[in-house]
Structures are given as C-alpha cells and as structure tokens.
Amino acid sequence: MTPNDLAAALPALQRSDFPAAFRWGTSTSSYQIEGATREGGRVESIWDRFCATPGAIRDGSSGANACHHYHRWPQDLDLAQELGTNAYRFSIAWPRIWTAAGTPNPQGLDFYERLVDGMLVRGLEPWATLYHWDLPQALQEQGGWAARDTVHAYTAYVDAVTRRLGDRVKHWITHNEPWCTAMHGHWDGMHAPGIRDFGMALQVCHYVLLSHGLAVPLIRANAPGAQAGIALSLHPVRAASMSEDDVAAGHRHDGLRNRWFLDALAGRGYPADVLAALGASAPRIEPGDLATIAVPIDFMGLNYYFPETIAHAPGRSPLQTVVVTAPDVERTAFGWEVEPAGLTELLLRLHREYQVPAIYVTENGSCYDDEVIDGAVHDTARTRYLVRHLAALRDALGLGTPVQGYFAWSLLDNFEWAEGYTRRFGLTHVDFATQQRLLKRSGQWYRDFLRAGR
Secondary structure: HHHHHHHHHHHOOOHHHHEEEEEEEEEEHHHOOOOOOOOOOOOOHHHHHHHHOOOOOOOOOOOOOOOOHHHHEEEEHHHHHOOOOEEEEEEEEEEHHHOOOEOOOHHHHHHHHHHHHHHHOOOOOOEEEEOOOOOOHHOOOOOOHOHHHHHHHHHHHHHHHHHHHOOOOEEEEEEEEEHHHHHHOOOOEEEEEEOOOOHHHHHHHHHHHHHHHHHHHHHHHHHOOOOEEEEEOOOOOOOOOHHHHHHHHHHHHHHHHHHHHHHHHHOOOHHHHHHHHHHOOOOOOOOHHHHHHOOOEEEEEEOOOOOOHHHHHHHHOOOOOEEEOOOOOEEOOOOEEEEHHHHHHHHHHHHHOOOOOOOEEEEOOOOOOOEOOOOOOOOHHHHHHHHHHHHHHHHHHHOOOEEEEEEOOOOOOOHHHHHHHOOOOOOOOEEOOOOOOEEOOOHHHHHHHHHHOO
C-alpha cells in the first residue's frame, strides 16, 4: 500500500482537530527498557526472579539488557523530541530507589534526576509512574503486595521520590494497571511473582488501591501544585450472545474487570454484586480503607487496547465466566481485537458514569510482526491502528469528554513481559543485538502529524 492509498483508506485527521493545549506523548516503563539491572545500586526485583524461572518467559529472556535505556536515555529522549511530542511518560524502578538496607539509594535518585532534567531541556513534560510492576524481591519475600506492610513500604518509597523530584515533575501516576499487578501476578500467574491464588489476588488488589489512596496526599505535600492520578487498564465488555446467561455473565465480568476499580476510586466501595459473588474470596478490608482509596484525584489514566467478549461458563472461573474469541474481527499479531470505537465508549463511560475531572489516554498501541526491509519498517497496520484510534479519540472529544492527552505505547520496542522480545509495540524498531534504533513508518506518521500542527 502506497502512502496515498493508505491516506485514502483512513479517516481524515489533523492536529488542529484537537485542543492546542492537548498533551501528546509516548509511554515507556522501567523494567521493559532500562536494562542495567545490576548497576547503580539497583536491587533484585520480582521480575528479575521471575525471569530466572524456567518456562516463565516465552523466549527465555529477561529485562537484564532490554533497550540499554539506563545508558542510552539521551538518545531515546532525542527520539521523543524529534517526534514532536510535548510530554513523556516513564516509570521509576522501585528497586533502583531502595537499598537492601531499606534506605533510599542516592545513585538511583540521581539517575532519575538526570532523566527528568533531560526531558525538561528537550521540552518534554515529565509524567512519572511510581509503580509499573517491579516490586523489590526483598519485599516479596516478606509477603509482597499480599501483606499490608508493603503498603507502608510503598509510601516510604513514594516519599523519597517525590521529595527529590517534586520540584520538577508535576504529573504523577501512582500505579499502572492494578489489574495486572493483582490478577496476572497472583491469579493466573503469567506475571511476576507467578502466584495462582484468586483470594490472594483480590487482597493484593485492595492493598494496591489502598497504597494509591495513601500516596496521593503525600505527592501533593511533597510536590506543591502537582497533579496525581492512576492508570487503569479498562475493556469494553461484550456478551457473547443476547442470551440471558451471557448478558448476566458480561455484567459479572465487567464488575470485576472494570467496576471493581472505578467504583472504589469513585467512593462507591467495591460493587455489591461482585462482593456477593466472591464470598469467602473477598479481601479483608479495615475501617477507613475505602475512604482512603476514594481520595479525590486530578485525572484518570486510561490504558486501552481491546474489548472482551464474555460467555456464561459454569465452573470455569470464580465468577462463572469465560473470555471467548469473537469471530471475524481484525486482530493484531498478539491476537487482540482491533476496535477503535471501544476507546470512544470507555472515554464516554468515564465521563458520564464517574464524572472524572480529566482523562488521559496513558497507553494505546499495537503489536505486529515488524521486519526491517531495505533499511525501513513499513508497519502499515500499526499506522492504520494509530490513525483510527486517534479518530476515535477525536470523536470522544466532540461528545464532551474531558480527555486532555494521548500517550502512544510505546516509544521503543522493548521487553514485553511474559512474551520476552517476541512482541513489538514500538514506534521505533530496536535491534536488541546492536541496540540500533530505527523510526518505523508509524513513528514517521506520528511525527508528521504532530509537526504539521505546530
């Protein structure tokens, strides 16, 4: 497909369709790109340990090297700047900040100070995620997120980081995708620490949300004028059929997948119907916990990738539901359904049902089997994905949603968790053997789109 053919097949889109103050960026995360896992005083994380478990990672790899971002960050920030973005979302590695002795690590804090200063001189507004899944292994050995003490260890870590960087970082995300921390890490075991215990997963979820609630006022105290929020992975839920059983199953699934987080953060507590269905698996909640979780936030981060189709399945899961494959739909190389309208739907839901003050799309991206051919990556499918989702975002703006920014996932191809290096989401191709960076055609489109509006 030629560029002209591609343009003709896509929605008409231009930078001026969005507000002048709209934030445009890319997202990354520490374990997926930094490497240098044994440098600068960094201690072992649960992902270092998990990757050493035979069979845990699809290709047997780890994030020990990843994109060498720890040493190549100036080059990577140059890439972000050259794209024409005005914001950069990154995460801070807790294992770089906390020593084995339980004290802040000056070398780790120094690294993130250099990184943030590098963003600022390039005109990139820093958006810091405080937890993107890399818990120090020493805390896991004391119970991890299933232990209430980890909540207090987290707030001590947040205090150290925000005291050091709060004069420069004015946008903070407490947690990235609590669902994945809790459910993938402790229910299906596909992520670190690789535990399979549904009741524990729900307790983990509660403590992660509790730590969010405690962190928000701490951020505001240490970073005057800063904004604080959380990034949730949300999915539009489709019933597999219009049968009464499937429709009810879809509602139950939505209860745990979406409402469990949204209701608690909005001050409504956990959904009563979900709690009733969970029975003895429900988490232990102490007096005051739900009020703490419901601390007012300045924005909600939405990570959107795909919808989920749900069928009634007695005995298949605690909620007697199962995710099924919708037939005859477009999919990425990861097998994820491509449905741009789902982004509009979720943005409207956050606005209408939860009155979120501001929304940022903190992740949105696609995985394809990219190849470098004659010095270029012609990732037409990713470009189509990007344009169509930005058009869906524009539609949501036209319907009155308070969406104020978009961060593409991701700036770089990286270590994709349990998939290792077999999945590529980047706007920039990374040759992991040579660490050479090459902007893909999708990245060139994003660059041209942003620059045309300046």
